Amino acid sequence: MKVDVVIVAYGAPDDLDRCLDRVLGLDEVAGVTVVDNGDGGGAELATRRGTRALRLPSNPGFGTAVNHGAAEGDAEAILVLNPDARLDPVGLRAAIERLEVDPATAAAQGAIVNAVTGTEERSAGRELGVVHLFGRLVHARTLLRSPAVRAVSRRVPTLRDHVDRRPAAALEVETLAATAVVLRRSAFLAVGGFDPRYFLYGEDLDLCARLRASGWTLVTLPSSMAVHRSGASSRSPWDRELVWWQGTLQFARDHWHGGRRLAALLVGGAAGACLVARAPRRAGTVARALGGR
Numbered sequence: 001m002k003v004d005v006v007i008v009a010y011g012a013p014d015d016l017d018r019c020l021d022r023v024l025g026l027d028e029v030a031g032v033t034v035v036d037n038g039d040g041g042g043a044e045l046a047t048r049r050g051t052r053a054l055r056l057p058s059n060p061g062f063g064t065a066v067n068h069g070a071a072e073g074d075a076e077a078i079l080v081l082n083p084d085a086r087l088d089p090v091g092l093r094a095a096i097e098r099l100e101v102d103p104a105t106a107a108a109q110g111a112i113v114n115a116v117t118g119t120e121e122r123s124a125g126r127e128l129g130v131v132h133l134f135g136r137l138v139h140a141r142t143l144l145r146s147p148a149v150r151a152v153s154r155r156v157p158t159l160r161d162h163v164d165r166r167p168a169a170a171l172e173v174e175t176l177a178a179t180a181v182v183l184r185r186s187a188f189l190a191v192g193g194f195d196p197r198y199f200l201y202g203e204d205l206d207l208c209a210r211l212r213a214s215g216w217t218l219v220t221l222p223s224s225m226a227v228h229r230s231g232a233s234s235r236s237p238w239d240r241e242l243v244w245w246q247g248t249l250q251f252a253r254d255h256w257h258g259g260r261r262l263a264a265l266l267v268g269g270a271a272g273a274c275l276v277a278r279a280p281r282r283a284g285t286v287a288r289a290l291g292g293r
Contacts, residue, residue: 001028001075001076001077001096001099001100002028002029002030002075002076002077003028003029003030003075003076003077003078003079003092003096003182004029004030004031004032004033004070004072004073004074004075004077004078004079004185005023005029005031005032005033005078005079005081006033006035006066006069006070006073006078006079006080006081007019007020007032007033007034007035007069007081007082007083008034008035008037008062008065008066008069008082008083009034009035009036009037009038009041009042009043009045009046009083010036010037010038010042010059011038011039011041011042012083012084013041013042013045015083015084015229016034016042016045016046016083017045017049018086019081019082019083019084019085019086019087020032020034020045020046020049020051022086022087022089023079023081023087024049024050024051026089026092028089028092028093028096029079030073030075031051031052031072031073031075032046032051032052033051033052033053033054033069033070033072033073034046034051034052034053034054034069035054035056035065035066035068035069036053036054036055036056036057037056037057037059037060037061037062037065038057038059039057040055040057042083043055052072054068054069054072056068060196061196061198061199061200061203062178062194062198062199062200062203063193063194063195063196063198063203063207064194064196066080066178066193066194067193067194067196070185070188070193074185075185076099076184076185076186077096077099077182077183077184077185078182078183078185078188079092079180079181079182079183080178080180080181080183081179081180081226082178082179082180082228084228084229084230085112085179085180085226085227085228085229086115086226086227086228087180087225087226088110088223088224088225088226088227090223090224091109091110091111091180091221091223091224091225091226092182092225094108094110094221094223095108095109095110095181095182095221095225096108096182098170098219098221099182099184102217102219104215104216104217105184105216105217105218105219106183106184106187106188106211106216106217106218107176107181107182107183107184107187107208107211107216107218107219108176108181108182108218108219108220108221109123109124109176109177109180109181109182109219109220109221109225110220110221110222110223110224110225110226111123111166111220111221111222111223111224111225112177112179112180112225112226112227112228113224113226113227113228114227114228114230115227115228115229115230116229116230120166121177121179121228121230123176123177123179123220123225124173124175124176124177124218124220125173125174125175125220126173126174126175127174127175127205127208127209128175128205128248128251129260130260130263130264130267133248133252133264133267133268133271134267136244136271137267137270137271137274166222167220167221167222168222169222170219170220170221170222171219171220171221172217172218172219173218173219173220174208174212174218175204175205175208175209175218176204176208176218176220177204178203178204178207179226179228180225180226180228181204184216187211187214187216188207190214191207191210191211191214192210193207194206194207195207195254197250198247198250198251199243199246199247200243200247201243201244201246201247201248202246202247202248202249202250202251203247205248205251206250206251206254206255209251209255238275238278238279241271241275242275242285242286242289242290243289245268245271245272245275245289245290246289246290248268249264249265249268249290249292250292252264252265252268253265253292268290269290271290272286272287272290
């Protein structure tokens with residue numbers, strides 16, 4: 001099985017150059033498409049490196065860019081790869097093999113290792129829930145540095161994948177991050193690809209939910225998939241946090257109902273208040289982003 005690689009670029013040309021170094025020439029790769037949502041530098045670099053290049057200067061968002069890039073190829077699988085992720089060919093081959101041996105698998109991914117900490121990111125596991133939103137709000141992730149907290153978290157199903165992030169064997173999961181993931185093209189197209197309403201964050205949650213609702217399975221693997229330098233294209237931690245909440249609350253509005261949906265919006269409102277407290281002059285921006293308009 002061959003893969004078409006789709007990389008969405010927004011600035012950070014050095015990251016893109018190193019990313020291309022890891023995929024060009026691999027036997028499994030049928031073609032590479034770089035979709036430039038930024039100033040055109042990524043498209044120029046891609047052209048110099050001999051890959052397909054698309055320019056979307058209006059920056060319609062990550063998912064829309066992937067949809068455009070995926071349409072440029074016709075391989076049986078699609079590797080969606082962040083430019084700040086260094087692909088491990090062993091992980092790519094393992095993901096392809098999973099799709100080959102199991103026709104019910106729509107997407108597969110190995111472990112994503114954070115370039116700064118050297119530990120696995122939470123890229124696969126249970127679907128996001130209200131408890132995860134609250135944890136983000138209160139910065140509970142820092143508590144996981146405590147051995148006692150980690151031991152307790154392993155006993156809580158909704159938190160276990162925050163601690164044990166690399167499975168011992170192939171494991172079906174509810175969601176996979178779009179950092180570096182191999183998608184079966186037929187499954188991706190059957191559900192309409194990424195939802196263009198999502199700008200950044202939440203689009204992979206939404207895609208995974210729709211794939212599962214259509215009867216497909218998602219699988220995480222023990223092999224290493226990529227080393228990720230997270231946030232290379234973000235303007236600032238404040239902007240990154242705002243966009244994360246914007247996409248995540250969009251997912252909650254689309255997929256959650258009743259008290260669960262209300263709880264998500266309340267936690268999101270608290271997150272918005274925290275963002276406004278840090279940047280009062282941008283209160284309007286926060287209201288528009290998190291207000292669901």
